[in-house]
Amino acid sequence: MSKDIDAAAPFMTAQEAQTLTGYEQIKGILTGRFAPPPIASVMKYKMHAVDEGRVVFRGTPDASVLNPMGSVHGGWYGTLLDSAMACAVSTRVPKGFFATTLEYKVNIIRPIAVGTSVEAIGETDHIGRTTGVATGKIIGVEDGRLYATGSTTCIVIKLEPPKAE
DSSP, rough: OOOOOOOOOOOOOOOHHHSSSSSHHHHHHHHHOOOOHHHHHHTTEEEEEETTTTTEEOOOOOOGGGTTTSOOOOHHHHHHHHHHHHHHHHHHHHHHHTEEEEEEEEOOOOOOOTTEEEEEEEEEEEOOOSSSEEEEEEEEEETTOOEEEEEEEEEEEEOOOOOOO
């Protein structure tokens, strides 16, 4: 379960990332040890739950994320799903590695109305030496309706040791 994040929490340093598993890194964001990525504030969502291979974000779109037709922009769905799916993959990488999105796909099933609370659930399907695969879905918190599904492939990269100064 998420807690209110201290806005003064520091971002994770490269040195800290080297010593933590991906699960420890992502869990550190949930618990407030590390600052959440700024995109979460801009896009009106936050991390809600973390388990190995599974991450849940919750969000409620407002008028700031509408497209020219007045509906929630597809990029909002994509950003929310990308965050959940890529973080799910990240929870499975070992110390000294990180994962980032290589490509993703989103299938929008129905529109999300402004003010509707949803959760994006990302679950890892595979983690290998160089790639990870995950799927995701956006579900209404109150109505339980399925709003979108997604899939991703992430690249798994070895972190470079910090350079001596």
